[in-house]
Amino acid sequence: MMSEKETYEICNEVDSFIARELTESIIHKVSYDMLEAHYGILPISRRSFYRKKEIVLEIIEKRTTRLVEEKNGQYMIVWGREFFD
Numbered sequence: 001m002m003s004e005k006e007t008y009e010i011c012n013e014v015d016s017f018i019a020r021e022l023t024e025s026i027i028h029k030v031s032y033d034m035l036e037a038h039y040g041i042l043p044i045s046r047r048s049f050y051r052k053k054e055i056v057l058e059i060i061e062k063r064t065t066r067l068v069e070e071k072n073g074q075y076m077i078v079w080g081r082e083f084f085d
Contacts, residue, residue: 015052
């Protein structure tokens with residue numbers, strides 16, 4: 001599971017202008033509409049916000065995957081899905 005700081009750093013790489021809002025949306029599962037209600041008008045459209053959020057989630061998923069060797073010698077990809085549940 002990724003910490004809020006690590007998530008913020010990834011969001012900052014994707015879009016430093018809305019990194020705080022992206023982090024809050026991912027960590028606390030807050031929608032664009034709720035963020036807009038809390039912070040006022042956001043400097044990005046809803047569609048662009050969710051595109052950037054998807055990019056961040058893909059990066060997080062790639063960083064949380066690992067290969068595990070099974071008893072028969074084959075490798076299995078294990079996804080860090082507990083972060084997304």
